[in-house]
Amino acid sequence: MNIGELSKLSGVSSKMIRRYEDDGIVAKAKRTDSGYRVYQDQDVQIFKFIKRSRELGFSLSDTKQLVSLWRNKSRSSAKVKEIAKQHVQDLTEKLNETRQMILQLNHLVKNCHGDSRPDCPIIDDLESH
Amino acid sequence: MNIGELSKLSGVSSKMIRRYEDDGIVAKAKRTDSGYRVYQDQDVQIFKFIKRSRELGFSLSDTKQLVSLWRNKSRSSAKVKEIAKQHVQDLTEKLNETRQMILQLNHLVKNCHGDSRPDCPIIDDLESH
DNA sequence: CTTGACCTTCCCATAGAGGGAAGGTTTATG
DNA sequence: CATAAACCTTCCCTCTATGGGAAGGTCAAG
Numbered sequence: 001m002n003i004g005e006l007s008k009l010s011g012v013s014s015k016m017i018r019r020y021e022d023d024g025i026v027a028k029a030k031r032t033d034s035g036y037r038v039y040q041d042q043d044v045q046i047f048k049f050i051k052r053s054r055e056l057g058f059s060l061s062d063t064k065q066l067v068s069l070w071r072n073k074s075r076s077s078a079k080v081k082e083i084a085k086q087h088v089q090d091l092t093e094k095l096n097e098t099r100q101m102i103l104q105l106n107h108l109v110k111n112c113h114g115d116s117r118p119d120c121p122i123i124d125d126l127e128s129h
Numbered sequence: 130m131n132i133g134e135l136s137k138l139s140g141v142s143s144k145m146i147r148r149y150e151d152d153g154i155v156a157k158a159k160r161t162d163s164g165y166r167v168y169q170d171q172d173v174q175i176f177k178f179i180k181r182s183r184e185l186g187f188s189l190s191d192t193k194q195l196v197s198l199w200r201n202k203s204r205s206s207a208k209v210k211e212i213a214k215q216h217v218q219d220l221t222e223k224l225n226e227t228r229q230m231i232l233q234l235n236h237l238v239k240n241c242h243g244d245s246r247p248d249c250p251i252i253d254d255l256e257s258h
Numbered sequence: 259c260t261t262g263a264c265c266t267t268c269c270c271a272t273a274g275a276g277g278g279a280a281g282g283t284t285t286a287t288g
Numbered sequence: 289c290a291t292a293a294a295c296c297t298t299c300c301c302t303c304t305a306t307g308g309g310a311a312g313g314t315c316a317a318g
């Protein structure tokens with residue numbers, strides 16, 4: 001199949017299929033004589049794997065390692081778990097930062113009249129935190 | 130004062146001070162005959178304002194509007210509140226997405242042996258979600 | 259009058275995706 | 289068979305926010 005059909009079947013855009021190939025996340029696709037990329041049915045699963053990895057927030061770098069581990073039948077699950085645990089830790093840090101922002105902003109928003117007058121605790125906070 | 134001292138006093142890097150000027154978030158700085166940017170004491174507060182806005186996660190575009198509203202003595206607090214509320218909503222969406230990722234990942238990590246064997250529920254999820 | 263610490267602008271890189279141009283190929287239709 | 293539409297190719301640009309670093313000018317102290 002061509003890249004367009006693979007894109008439809010896997011849910012990954014043609015742009016990103018080429019990008020993943022450039023980044024070495026997947027092997028280079030075979031080409032027709034005229035240069036078109038040619039894919040097999042099993043390639044759909046590879047790109048679905050990548051898509052799921054991205055949905056879980058893994059970076060392309062992590063994803064590259066995970067694809068490699070997936071392909072490696074003598075992998076250790078410890079390695080996979082290590083990548084996932086580190087990712088969870090990173091996400092948790094981001095979560096806490098975002099939560100802090102929301103807490104502070106909600107406090108300020110709650111105390112802002114939101115009318116035509118200029119007085120505003122949000123501006124006050126920014127001005128003299 | 131020069132840009133270096135302003136940077137120290139405000140906590141904003143020289144790089145970003147120039148960038149904010151290029152983006153029109155702050156007015157163009159006066160220059161010496163030799164081209165050095167020259168700042169006043171009150172400029173420290175402007176860049177601290179911007180820094181705080183960034184700490185609360187506001188985009189440069191939002192920050193630009195907030196600086197403008199801060200400067201506008203006949204502003205309506207409603208406009209400020211609108212920007213902040215939209216931002217809180219965006220942050221909340223991101224928070225929920227991140228929370229979902231963490232929940233799913235934690236479930237998978239918990240069930241992964243993390244030993245030398247290849248069997249791994251994390252890989253299984255990615256392979257056939 | 260040289261050295262070092264400033265400053266200037268300009269280009270590049272990051273991460274992950276999309277837009278779009280310029281041009282070649284394939285397929286369907288008249 | 290010819291032509292048009294729908295593909296495909298590579299290449300460069302854009303977004304967001306920030307930093308690195310080069311090449312070169314300026315200023316102050318020794």
